Amino acid sequence: MELKKAIKERRSIRSWHEKKVDMSIIKKIIEYGTWAPSACNRQLWRFVIITDNKIKKQLQDAGAQGWITKAPVTIAVFYHKDINSKNHANIQSASAAIENILLLAHEHSLGSLWMADIGDFNQIKKIVKAPKNFTPVAYILLGYPKHIPTAPKRQNPKDIIGHNTFPGTDISSSTYPEKWTTENIIQFQEKTCRATTAGHKYFKYPKKVTELIEQEIIPKINGTNLDLFAYDGHTSSIIAKKRKIELHECSNEVINFTKAVMKKENIPEKNYKFILGKAEKIPKKNNSTDNITIILKLERFPDKSKKKIIDECSRILKPKGKLIILYRNRTSLGWLNKEYRLKVQKRNKIDTHYLGMWSIGPYYATTEKKMNKLMTHFNIIEKKGFLTIPFIKTALDKTRIFCEYQLIIAEKKHN
Numbered sequence: 437m438e439l440k441k442a443i444k445e446r447r448s449i450r451s452w453h454e455k456k457v458d459m460s461i462i463k464k465i466i467e468y469g470t471w472a473p474s475a476c477n478r479q480l481w482r483f484v485i486i487t488d489n490k491i492k493k494q495l496q497d498a499g500a501q502g503w504i505t506k507a508p509v510t511i512a513v514f515y516h517k518d519i520n521s522k523n524h525a526n527i528q529s530a531s532a533a534i535e536n537i538l539l540l541a542h543e544h545s546l547g548s549l550w551m552a553d554i555g556d557f558n559q560i561k562k563i564v565k566a567p568k569n570f571t572p573v574a575y576i577l578l579g580y581p582k583h584i585p586t587a588p589k590r591q592n593p594k595d596i597i598g599h600n601t602f603p604g605t606d607i608s609s610s611t612y613p614e615k616w617t618t619e620n621i622i623q624f625q626e627k628t629c630r631a632t633t634a635g636h637k638y639f640k641y642p643k644k645v646t647e648l649i650e651q652e653i654i655p656k657i658n659g660t661n662l663d664l665f666a667y668d669g670h671t672s673s674i675i676a677k678k679r680k681i682e683l684h685e686c687s688n689e690v691i692n693f694t695k696a697v698m699k700k701e702n703i704p705e706k707n708y709k710f711i712l713g714k715a716e717k718i719p720k721k722n723n724s725t726d727n728i729t730i731i732l733k734l735e736r737f738p739d740k741s742k743k744k745i746i747d748e749c750s751r752i753l754k755p756k757g758k759l760i761i762l763y764r765n766r767t768s769l770g771w772l773n774k775e776y777r778l779k780v781q782k783r784n785k786i787d788t789h790y791l792g793m794w795s796i797g798p799y800y801a802t803t804e805k806k807m808n809k810l811m812t813h814f815n816i817i818e819k820k821g822f823l824t825i826p827f828i829k830t831a832l833d834k835t836r837i838f839c840e841y842q843l844i845i846a847e848k849k850h851n
């Protein structure tokens with residue numbers, strides 16, 4: 437197979453047929469894979485071929501992502517822990533072999549997945565009886581592919597290639613939106629929506645949020661409704677079950693992902709329509725919409741951008757049109773635990789969370805005071821707070837103190 441074709445065609449596969457893979461093919465692929473360069477030519481890589489379902493299950497229990505039990509074959513790649521560890525040359529060597537193996541697998545019509553999220557290294561070593569000086573680097577999952585996803589978009593070369601100097605500006609890894617540009621947040625989501633959920637799993641908010649949307653938001657929506665930043669699609673799908681909506685998103689990648697979620701939730705296609713725009717520039721005419729909903733999404737953007745988004749809502753809404761915002765309240769019991777992790781445990785880098793909530797990019801709960809400031813073009817007509825503990829519900833809902841979720845319903849002012 438031509439090299440360029442193989443490089444472009446290879447995809448990360450996450451569903452496989454049960455069909456067995458010939459052991460001789462696997463061994464051949466690994467053998468060719470080791471024609472990769474290695475630091476000081478030490479070739480201190482080791483490969484464990486795992487086909488035993490019991491072992492795969494043990495590896496999953498040790499923290500590997502669940503795909504491991506779905507693929508017929510897993511190759512656990514190890515490298516020496518100390519020799520050539522300077523400059524991560526050991527990991528680089530193993531990685532060179534891994535990429536070769538992925539391309540060779542593709543040549544053999546096998547679908548592979550490079551998995552770094554493998555779990556607890558010590559447990560893994562125990563399970564496959566690895567000696568103490570070898571460290572696991574990654575798993576390669578293999579099998580005949582059931583579903584081959586479309587290729588995720590690659591970055592524009594002009595954004596990533598610099599000549600004699602570094603291209604572009606820095607990219608934040610912070611969980612605080614204030615440390616990001618809005619453009620970078622959108623780019624993050626564009627790429628991560630596939631990797632995190634892989635079109636199979638997606639983030640679902642607690643049942644409380646579903647109830648809240650059903651009881652407090654949907655009855656308030658009459659006429660046309662525009663939902664901003666659907667992303668994971670969960671909250672939008674709850675609305676689309678009952679009301680026709682337009683969904684504004686900022687990239688085709690995210691739109692495709694949200695569409696897949698809508699399908700999974702069995703939302704009839706006639707109930708929703710996507711529009712592609714920019715975070716702060718929504719391609720809709722002035723005074724054209726009856727309602728806009730922003731449900732647990734505004735907290736993803738820096739404050740400056742929040743203001744521009746709300747102003748944009750005022751442009752689009754008809755006079756007296758309703759803006760309905762549900763947001764996570766920073767001064768709440770529920771957020772305390774997050775604050776503890778962010779501030780005390782210093783888990784304030786997106787990577788320390790790996791997947792999960794921060795897979796949507798930076799996110800930081802906001803406050804009622806800050807929200808009030810954004811509403812210059814609106815009259816607030818209703819405010820409510822919601823606790824996640826039902827038994828103290830009524831007392832605190834009115835005061836909104838300590839409530840984890842807060843709802844603002846505002847009406848566009850007449851100019």
Ligand SMILES: Cc1cc2nc3c(=O)[nH]c(=O)nc-3n(C[C@H](O)[C@H](O)[C@H](O)COP(=O)(O)O)c2cc1C
Nearest residue numbers: 446447448501549550551552553554588630631634
């Ligand atoms: C170092 C590395 C680690 C990865 N780890 C995981 C992983 O743990 N789980 C997973 O589902 N995909 C993982 N991937 C696959 C990427 O998500 C995938 O390569 C990316 O989304 C681009 O898709 P493509 O490989 O089809 O071009 C990893 C890829 C690399 C290079």
